[in-house]
Amino acid sequence: MATTADELREEVRRRYAESARAVSDPAGECGCGSGSCCADEGESAVFGETLYEAEQRGELPEAAVLASLGCGNPTAVADLREGETVLDLGSGGGIDVILSARRVGPGATAYGLDMTDEMLALARHNAAAAGAKNVHFLKGVIEKIPLPADSVDVVISNCVINLSVDKPAVLTEIVRVLKPGGRIGISDVVAEDRLSADDRARRGSYVGCIAGALSKGEYEAGLEAAGFEDVSVEFTHEVADGMHGAIVKAVKAPEPERKGLPVIQPAGSPGCC
Numbered sequence: 001m002a003t004t005a006d007e008l009r010e011e012v013r014r015r016y017a018e019s020a021r022a023v024s025d026p027a028g029e030c031g032c033g034s035g036s037c038c039a040d041e042g043e044s045a046v047f048g049e050t051l052y053e054a055e056q057r058g059e060l061p062e063a064a065v066l067a068s069l070g071c072g073n074p075t076a077v078a079d080l081r082e083g084e085t086v087l088d089l090g091s092g093g094g095i096d097v098i099l100s101a102r103r104v105g106p107g108a109t110a111y112g113l114d115m116t117d118e119m120l121a122l123a124r125h126n127a128a129a130a131g132a133k134n135v136h137f138l139k140g141v142i143e144k145i146p147l148p149a150d151s152v153d154v155v156i157s158n159c160v161i162n163l164s165v166d167k168p169a170v171l172t173e174i175v176r177v178l179k180p181g182g183r184i185g186i187s188d189v190v191a192e193d194r195l196s197a198d199d200r201a202r203r204g205s206y207v208g209c210i211a212g213a214l215s216k217g218e219y220e221a222g223l224e225a226a227g228f229e230d231v232s233v234e235f236t237h238e239v240a241d242g243m244h245g246a247i248v249k250a251v252k253a254p255e256p257e258r259k260g261l262p263v264i265q266p267a268g269s270p271g272c273c
């Protein structure tokens with residue numbers, strides 16, 4: 001059982017390495033062909049491939065669709081335009097990077113960032129199978145993004161920020177890499193404000209994207225403190241009692257409006273699940 005932030009992050013990495021292996025090797029130890037096998041029991045209907053339109057699924061290699069572990073479809077909410085540079089935080093099997101690459105066109109780049117080698121290998125394989133050339137997968141953590149300041153137009157992410165052991169660092173890093181006026185279109189699990197950290201932890205595990213979720217109020221406050229404006233957090237579908245898949249949107253505020261960050265603790269103690 002994980003007790004420190006480093007141990008918790010390692011538990012997350014192991015969980016998603018296993019999920020990538022399950023998709024890459026369906027007959028292997030995990031015994032299932034879909035990444036959703038590694039979601040908590042009963043959650044597969046609210047996470048993963050079913051959240052994409054059939055038309056989008058049809059554009060993608062089967063392994064990319066099967067590897068989908070998200071809680072929404074950020075490419076549908078980010079309103080991507082031709083020529084934009086996009087960064088997907090926690091890109092997993094690459095589904096949103098491949099879809100983004102198509103939206104921004106061959107003259108622009110879609111980056112995927114992930115800490116799990118097995119996911120990066122799967123994403124590169126899927127991108128090659130999809131014929132996507134304007135994609136670039138980076139190894140690293142979302143708390144320290146390996147890209148220069150002011151280099152990205154749009155940051156997307158699908159069910160990953162809840163897994164971070166340092167959410168203020170993630171939000172600060174997103175602001176740093178976004179160009180002035182840059183925006184986010186993020187899908188994530190978000191709790192109703194009535195739920196305490198312990199309530200969230202009782203509803204599901206940290207690695208299963210539940211216990212580490214921020215509440216709506218915490219998300220909004222964290223984004224504003226990090227330097228965003230026009231912040232909105234909208235629930236789309238319930239994933240557990242009082243916990244929702246949500247669309248998170250915001251725009252990087254002009255320089256003088258950015259302030260210091262409050263401390264946001266991830267919901268649930270690291271060892272809870």
Ligand SMILES: C[S@@+](CC[C@H](N)C(=O)[O-])C[C@H]1O[C@@H](n2cnc3c(N)ncnc32)[C@H](O)[C@@H]1O
Nearest residue numbers: 016068069070090091092114115116141142158
């Ligand atoms: C729930 S999966 C979502 C994958 C993908 N976004 C999707 O929709 O299918 C979480 C992914 O985020 C990655 N991840 C989790 N925490 C991370 C962190 N702190 N830094 C980088 N990657 C992380 C995991 O390796 C995994 O690939």
